[in-house]
Amino acid sequence: MTLIKSISGIRGTIGGKVGDNLTPIDAVKFASAYGAWLKQQRDKENYRVVVGRDARISGEMIQQLVMQTLVGMGIHVIDLGLSTTPTVEVAVPLEHADGGIILTASHNPKQWNALKLLNAKGEFLNGEDGAKILKIASSNAIAFAEVDDLGKITVNDAYIDLHIDEIMELDLVEADKIKNANFKVVVDGVNSTGGIAVPRILQRLGVDCIKLYCEPTGHFPHNPEPLKEHLTDICEKVKTENADLGIVVDPDVDRLAFIDENGNMFGEEYTLVAVADYVLSKRKGNTVSNLSSSRALRDVTQKHGGSYQASAVGEVNVVQLMKDTNAVIGGEGNGGIIYPELHYGRDSLVGIALFLSHLAEKSILVSQLRDEYPSYFMSKNKIELTPELNVDEILKRVEEKYQNEEVSTVDGVKIDFLENWVHLRKSNTEPIIRIYTEAKSQEEADHLAQEMIKEIKSIAGI
Missing domain, CATH: 3.40.120.10 (Alpha-D-Glucose-1,6-Bisphosphate, subunit A, domain 3)
Incomplete structure (x- = not known):
């Protein structure tokens, strides 16, 4: 499984080879890149980062690696332990911290984990900042603190209540x-x-x-x-x-x-x-x-x-x-x-x-x-990506076919028909293409999705 790097964070499966999965070395690499990026945002004497995790099996291991990496960079850590993503987001500004990291792969199965990165407002990083962190991670030019300047970890398990x-x-x-x-x-x-x-x-x-x-x-x-x-x-x-x-x-x-x-x-x-x-x-x-x-x-x-x-x-x-x-x-x-x-x-x-x-x-x-609400029904499907599948070309050809409809290319291709719509896009978190459809009945939504899947497979020759 390829390590996935996106605006949703650094995500991968536990175990395997460095650079292909979320291994301990990858966790340290991206945590240190994040720490270096934080220091570029503001020149100050002390830096603070809030860290929390969900309960997945690998969470404690990944959290310790991340926190100790930040300590090694001279960054102080507020350890929330078992927490939630929104709780960490709330804690960052309340702690006047410089950022936050949540160790969670959200809805992914238990073999997955991820580093979700926050800015000083407790909000997810934008694409530009995420790209800077990836560039730092590949540079091998990260400076760590000397022994008298190491960071400290403070445990605070009150934040769910706060x-x-x-x-x-x-x-x-x-x-x-x-x-x-x-x-x-x-x-x-x-x-x-x-x-x-x-x-x-x-x-x-x-x-x-x-x-x-x-x-x-x-x-x-x-x-x-x-x-x-x-x-x-x-x-x-x-x-x-x-x-x-x-x-x-x-x-x-x-x-x-x-x-x-x-x-x-x-x-x-x-x-x-x-x-x-x-x-x-x-x-x-x-x-x-x-x-x-x-x-x-x-x-x-x-x-x-x-x-x-x-x-x-x-x-x-x-x-x-x-x-x-x-x-x-x-x-x-x-x-x-x-x-x-x-x-x-x-x-x-x-x-x-x-x-x-x-x-x-x-x-x-x-x-x-x-x-009391309008009745719409959705169908959510996906096609596994393979190296030979040129998704961008497929989406371009779908866009061209439906150019007389209301089409948005802000994110993949969305086609708005009068009574229904279909949205095709590459996932940010998994190596798949997602096919979402919505219509006035489940049967119609499912049918639209299956027809679009057939069309994609025909274009791709699979």
Whole structure:
């Protein structure tokens, strides 16, 4: 497996050969390059970096390598230990740190891990800064500190609670209404740090929480991507426990999905739609999601008199467009909620608080809430890449074929038809091409996807 270097971080599988996988040497190499980049940003006496990790098996090893590398560069480390991606993002500015590193491969299986890199605002690096770090990593010209100038590690395991404190203080989080609603919720923490953080915020909100896979062992009980086919256990548990809803997060708690009271998926795409509907009912403004996200957000935004914009895929791209358009809420259709009043990062914990506030205020069932939104259905497929497959040429030929339709090439090729759309793009995190489609029925979305897959294979001669 080739080591993947992108705006999503430095990602790879554990073990194998240096440069081909995320080995200890690669972890040290990129951590030191990041440290050198930090020092280029500002000339000062002391540098501080916040480091946290999800619960995957390799996490402690990779974290120790990263932290000790930074110590060797004379950089002080605030060690959050087991944490969440949004918690580290919140901690960076609160600690007045120069940056942050999260050790997580997000929704990828357990053999994967990654270094996700943050700037001094607690936000993901843009492409330009990421390129600088990759250049430093390949230069072999990194200077380490002398013995009297080594950094120190300070452990702070309070930040999940501090993160929740920040959420509880938000104006739109209606804690009393949530408590009075007497919600009963099943939580699937996929045996990672969501099993720590999600029950904790539910407790603060006065919600009865039933835990499923909430031991942070790193042994994922199912594929950790929160998609319908992976969530049969919680769907059944919601029904047998007669719960009001189910809550599912990925290993680093930046993707959020809900299950309704009947054990049916609320729809990962509709997590952002529902939260945006609530926020826009209180704060007039604009929204942003990426090109692969549902049209339903556009519809809800326009209902509230706001303007909707679509960015290239990638959290950093969504955040930049949110800033450019002064969006009051945004995110990604994969269940990522970005609420700028708290911070510019996907955050399942604030998403939970806002969703439950919405549900408590409306005093309806989760299935009834879902029925209030336009019904779109998505099909998400992928084709494995091979060295001989020229993806750029394939996408160019698709673009040419559909030049009379509404086509965007901001990120891959997206074709907007009158009743549906298809988006083709190379993944930032895996060696695959993704095919996303959306239509007014699941059958239509699936059919459109299969037809496009046939077309791609025909063009590629496979």
